[in-house]
Amino acid sequence: MPAAVPKPRTLYDKIWDDHVVDVNEDGLALIYIDRHLVHEVTSPQAFEGLRNATRAVRRPDCTLATVDHNVPTVSRKDFKSVDSFIAEPDSRAQCAALEENVKEFGLTYFGMKDRRQGIVHVIGPEQGFTLPGITCVCGDSHTSTHGAFGSLAFGIGTSEVEHVLATQTLLQKKSKNMRITVDGELHEGVTSKDVILHIIGVIGTAGGTGCVIEYAGSVFRGFSMEARMSVCNMSIEAGARAGMVAPDEITFAYLRDRPLSPKGEEWDQAVAYWKTLKSDEGAKFDIEVKINAADIIPTVTWGTSPQDVVAITGKVPDPANITDSVKKASAERSLSYMGLKANTPMEEITIDKVFIGSCTNSRIEDLRSAAKVVLAAGPDAKVADHVVAMIVPGSGVIKQHAEAEGLDAIFKRAGFDWREAGCSMCLGMNPDQLAPGERCASTSNRNFEGRQGAGGRTHLLSPAMAAAAALTGKLTDVRRFLGKIREVDSKLKNKSEFEFLDEPTIPPAPITPASHPADSQKALPPKDTPSSVQKFTVLKGIAAPLHMENVDTDMIIPKQFLKTLKRSGLANALFYTLRKDPHTGKDTDFILNRSPYDRARILVCTGKNFGCGSSREHAPWSLNDFGIRCIIAPSFADIFRNNSMQNGMLPVAIPQEQCRELAEDAEAGFELEVDLEKQEIRRPGGKPAISFSTDPFRRHCLLNGLDDIGLTLQREGSIKSFETRRSQTWPWLDGFGYNGKIPIKPVRATKKTDW
């Protein structure tokens, strides 16, 4: 019999297949995780869980931790310790907790005195921790960034962080394959940020729900790694769990000689494997989107969702032209929040602040492209009088690199503030925040209400556009500077190979014997480990109707409530900005403040894509604390859905029309009854029940209150044999170069900038 011809596979299929440890009958797979990045916001409760169950970290050699969200970005010249440096008590507590946890669990950690500290999605690639073909996770939605290397990288919630720490695996359902192809030539002045903003404008923030996106076509092939990272970063804003670009010579050149990249023979072996990582001819994509590069012009956002984009040459849209009532109401709300009038030309919008930074745009190339605009504006160019502009490099390494190239001098001379690495004003968990009503031109990735500070207004754009806005004081088409930019191009002294000679001041934590992988067996719990997950069987109660689409997790629980070390006590934080009047602090008439909905146990949302945005598990925690254990909506963002089920809560997806019917019942004040055993929602007055479906495994766990970690640890045999095969096939994935001496290696930077 002739051998079966292998089916053509996508890049995602290949990486997925290479990581399956075990598959349940219903298709839910246990996949192995190669790299785990940890930060201070989403890890304290996970470490606490390990501690309570006396579990160790299974693979400290595949885990890397840093602080980024809470760190102040002022000079660290006088830094002595987190305790003395971070003034805000909750931020300090989260950073201090991480420092304690990495010591206790023996993890490698880049602290505030280490030049390698920075935003978690910047430091992974920079160190060569991120590699092609790997699975990479972090308790952070923008983990999608790492897909730029041709890896499967996605954000997870805190319960899943704990799962990975304990087992180095995750239970996952395979996503759909989506391909976005951008072919043709980009116009001069159009950057990777414009490309991804344009894509989100085309497919919407729910466009990639349930999918892994592969970015294909000549535009992405021509992009540098930095540009690919900016694109993959915002896959989450496009609704996808992950985004990826097939690795190629540009990827290999970027990784060669990075401190944690494979070396010698292993490098050659790795490259040979990485070269196989591309979608086969004829591979099947569930969704295909094609975009013509020539259609893209510099793009900015006007509203409070990343899909609210418009060309810089355009105008603020007019809600009067929108027919769908939910969409129209949301556009009106956005305009009022943003303090904008319909039909205002975008270039007439005056700004107060400029933020160049975040995991989307804080890399060396981003800084170069902003610096070029400043140079092009002439030696006397200054940040406009009424504007405060800050540049926040993504890591200490980038900061030094930029200083070696003289970029800091260009910025400082023009009046920009040159800061230390961190998330900074991207989400204002640290002192960098917008004041109410302030308008910011920002290179970050989210423009949600209150994202950069309560009442703050965000316009997302590229670093070059942000620099132009800083100089003119209003949103500006950067192409006005083009001719001059060409002239100054040669003035920037790109250092393509940059040596770091200084020794780090905080050595990595030693790997303690207690946390060595070989000892993890000892930490296994008995098979009948009791679970703390609450059972979900039948839930009867008041249902609150909510007529909104794209309800994001920043809205469900704003950033100031993420600074907790606990999973509880968050009932008041739920929908905080909608429930509290920002001026009086009193309760608004938001649905959950009104009787009987202040006792709601079920939420019925009529708009799509509930729970999009950040991976914060605080969102389901706050709903749960409020008393809501079931959310019914036409669709959910993937991470939110997983996070809810990890907490004994039930997300039910049913068609929008049925959501509307249930919302009518809810508006009439009737109770609903959600029966998970029968998979039906029973309605008042003898109306026919509405049926729904849930993954069999998840349903079983919810009905019985089972805890994933306990179940996974029972599959120790399969995990061990996967690890043996992994060591033989991909030896470069075991451990990494920080055990003991820290290598000081040249960090290469690409010569080519985005444009």
Ligand SMILES: CC(C)[C@H](C(=O)O)[C@@H](O)C(=O)O
């Ligand atoms: C704190 C973290 C959970 C969050 C995320 O997942 O995205 C943050 O990084 C953000 O950008 O909102």
Ligand code: SF4
């Ligand atoms: S999106 Fe902002 S807050 Fe979140 S990881 Fe990136 S820089 Fe940090």
